[in-house]
Amino acid sequence: MKTTRFLWQSLKYNLNAIGVGNKFKSSSTGKKIAFSLLFAFLLLYLVGMSVGLSYIVADFLSPLGLIDMLPLIFFVLVSILMLVTSVFSSQSYLYKAKDVEMLSALPLSNRVILVSKVLAMYVYDLIFAFIFLVPSSVFYFIYADFSVIGLLSAIVIILLSPILPSALGMALSYFVGRTIKHIKYKNVFITLLSLAVFFGYQYLVSHLGTVVEYFQNNAYELHGQISRYYPPARLFSDGLSGKLLSTLLFAVISIALGVLLILLIAPHYSRICANFKQTAKGKKFAFQDAKSDSNKKPISTLTATYKKELYRFFSSSTYFLNTGILFLLISILFFASLFTERAFLVQVLNLPFATDFLTPLMCAMLCVGIGSVYTTAVSISVEGNKLWIYKSMPIKEQTVFLAKILVSLTVTLPVLLVDAFVLFIGLELEPRDLVLLVTVPAVYAVFTAVGGLLVNLMLPKLDYPNEIIAVKQSAPAFIGMFGGITLPILVGALAYLLKVKNLVLFLCIAAGIFAALTLLFVQLLRTWGVKRFRSL
Amino acid sequence: MLKIENLTKSYDKKTKALDSLTLSVNEGEIFGFIGHNGAGKTTAIKSITGVLPFDSGTVELDGISLSKSPIAYKQKIAYSPDNPDLYENLTGIKYINFICDIYGLDGEKRRLNIERFAEAFEITADLGSPISSYSHGMKQKVALIAALAHEPKLLILDEPFVGLDPKAAHSLKLFMRELCDNGGIIFFSTHVLEVAEKLCDRIAIIKKGVVIKEGFTSEVVGDSSLEEIFLELVE
Known part of the structure; x- marks a missing residue:
């Protein structure tokens, strides 16, 4: 019994x-x-x-x-x-x-x-x-x-x-x-x-x-x-x-x-x-060996926090693999198939109006890839019982938020730039297309990073027996990932339903809306977000 | 000077974890905060470090308000919690350097301070290992080094001696006294009444969020022992 x-x-x-x-x-x-x-x-x-x-x-x-x-x-x-x-x-x-x-x-x-x-x-x-x-x-x-x-x-x-x-x-x-x-x-x-x-x-x-x-x-x-x-x-x-x-x-x-x-x-x-x-111990530490620690120049709180957040991200395979790597993998696979299936590509490029829809389509696909990165949506949760460290230190909440957003952008923006240039060269696009391929997904990258942080502040999961629960099985993780991926698809579906003729203009308007929402989210982070962080 | 006035905190809007807590601690004083489990010690400590928001009241250090100027206030303090949950993926030295970076402690002074405290706590050799491999006592030592390294004006410690070996506990007592001799303030909680009696200049006994006795240790204790006084008061 x-x-x-x-x-x-x-x-x-x-x-x-x-x-x-x-x-x-x-x-x-x-x-x-x-x-x-x-x-x-x-x-x-x-x-x-x-x-x-x-x-x-x-x-x-x-x-x-x-x-x-x-x-x-x-x-x-x-x-x-x-x-x-x-x-x-x-x-x-x-x-x-x-x-x-x-x-x-x-x-x-x-x-x-x-x-x-x-x-x-x-x-x-x-x-x-x-x-x-x-x-x-x-x-x-x-x-x-x-x-x-x-x-x-x-x-x-x-x-x-x-x-x-x-x-x-x-x-x-x-x-x-x-x-x-x-x-x-x-x-x-x-x-x-x-x-x-x-x-x-x-x-x-x-x-x-x-x-x-x-x-x-x-x-x-x-x-x-x-x-x-x-x-x-x-x-x-x-x-x-x-x-x-x-x-x-x-x-x-x-x-x-x-x-x-x-x-x-x-x-x-x-x-x-x-x-x-049992965790493996490092080699015996001695101060005279630690060159990087002696005569260290002072760095800003943002740089220190960003460095710590970046280290935190890359040193946890659970965090890194689940929240940040999919965009890179999708990009590699996408390009591999794009250039190995050259005949198909030529066929697509020869379609009437191909140039009209190709760039918006690529933009949407890049946005879907960016949406799979949800580091900020669990970035508060992964602090867990260590949140006291940030809260007791002389550091502005906005600095912590910015460091977490910068980590997300560090993951997305370099991959985005490479993707955009490969597409620009591979698909023989116009310079105007390159601008679109960089700016629209970049706006979306900032939007998802800021939005993810807001979601996590709203639904933090700070108490868990294992990090994987915060990173994979929590509500903010689910919203962060599925939300990020679904939004560009919904925008695409809307364009299809509205039978939009000028897709480039539609894309610019959508990017404008995302940019405006990002500004609103930033304002929310500065006001409600700060209060919420203090109350956690 | 640390000034706490009418500090009130409630978790459920019904019972008060802290009820108009009013205290002041002068420069050069080691202030002991004593109470049974659930009396409100940790809540008070977390409130005056900015970890926990409070409902009403004021907390000031040298006239700098925690509510109005939190960054300036926190720049002058350091905190070591009862359960040192640190960033497990970082090595001990990386964690301490991160804290020093935030407090703006530069090169040589940083190195000398860290080296001095690490040697005293006998943890130098392990600073290159990830914190996840540390025992409770080792984490406590790293948290203390990070707190002491930037030479805070006010050092707030929650049960600092739990998990420390006797030599490290002895070193910590010396560092606490040294910090106060240099014009600093120590505010710490403990259940070890003998330590409080010997170490503290002033003590306060808290029960259900209210200070029931406060004063110079010699005055509070009188002819009895702190243990006797404590048991008598909390009954």
Whole structure:
């Protein structure tokens, strides 16, 4: 009874840590409504995407007589998704969890503590399982035969589906963590590893046509290969078709593996956590070696704050990779495809009125890329319990804000300039186009940086057990990223709906509006923002 | 001179964490702020450092108001909290240099001060390591070096001895006395009543946000011990 109560309380705490529980319980009706809307939108977005994808795949497979592959494909996809998230989340929720030391001092066994952590990860992964496996199962039942046993099998397997990929993710995370612990430039390694994964994924997406072709030609072989290399997917597919034995086998394998993993890790859990938390020490410091620190010329508070903010940004792979790198990656991929697909480019350039819409389109695309950078939207949150440092120092709040905005612009503007020049040369544009390509996205870069800061001041997330919650899973992070990306798309949609003829003029007006809004935001930061910062 | 007048702070608009707190501390004084858990010590300290906004009242240092001229006020103070949460990604020396940059402390003086305090706290060798690798006591030492390095007029310390080893605690007491001998002011909270009794020139005992006893240590203590007086007053 005591253990069950602890596990339930622990699960609630973990859900609250990412703000889910707290926001629904918020005393302010406005906050409750805003959060409910945000949550509903996110859920609808993901479910809609899953339903759409399930339908497209089901519709493609059914005429080929391969509907059995629908659950197979989705099970593999969701397993990969859960595996990847588990590799990352195991680090923060399992091995580097801040409360393990405190929990270890309580009359709780290591096994119970470990189960409480694994349970939280299981619930997170279960959300993915529901979102992606329920629609594909429904479409399977629509296109293939429906049976009660099939339905029961679907429920059982979906509920147990996170166990296998999570277990694998936990093991992988352990070995990756152990390996990179001994690497000096850990952040560089993590960044390079993430870039490799990203480019690998993009390569796959860019060669999707070949993949689909391969899929059509080798569907039966593929079916066999998936079944051979990842048998749980086959068991899921068989379970849906009413084979009860497959469901039972899946359940036994999953539960046995889960229990085995707990039994194997539990005795060593405290020691593993202690090892993971140890940080490598730097070399022995001596003042005579620290050339940069002696006879240092005084620098302005803005320079000092900017330097500190920039260092903070680049020294945290969580912060840097999640909030700042997408624009650079998108740019690299965009140019790679632009110049490798030269024939397509020539075709586009030869279209009538190409010059009229090309520059505005490129401007919009650059704005979308800039919108993916949301460093300022979490810049107050990442201060967390260190906010006292800024608040007790003789520094103006505006200086802190400006330093945070400058970090964002340091990330966006150099990439923007390179992008604009490459486009100018590559697409043989006019000098007027170059001016547009630089100024319009630059205005948007300042707008998103200032706007992001306001959003974070409005919705700060200062109390969290792990930085990843502030950077990825908080409301300002979500608003910062999706807002930044969505706005240029909305402006583009508006131009399309209004059937705007002079897109350049429309773009200039839009940039003017963004500039005016930026000025308004700056004024808000100087007044309300300062008061708000002091009250945090 | 530090002057606190009618400082009032409420977190929930119902109960007052600080109720018209009025105190003054002169140059050269070490002022001890004593109270049980939840009495309002940290709230008072955070209010007079500018970390926490207060509802009403005034805080002045040498006539400079915290509310009216926060930058000029903060330029003269330094604060070390009870739980030294510092920038974990920075090394100790980078953090201290950042603080010195903000206070405008330049080259040679900066180096000499940091070196002196770091040697005394026996943390020099570790200053090149990231703060994330530090123990609680090491973080406390770095926070104290950063606070002492720019030679503040007013040093505000919340439970400064928690986590410090005996030698570092001894060094800190010497530095506190030195700062006051040079015309500075120390305002600090502690639960270690023996330390307060020996170190402080004046003390105040706070209960439910109200100062219930204040004066020169010898006057407050009289023939008893500070522990006896404290227990008697807070009962």
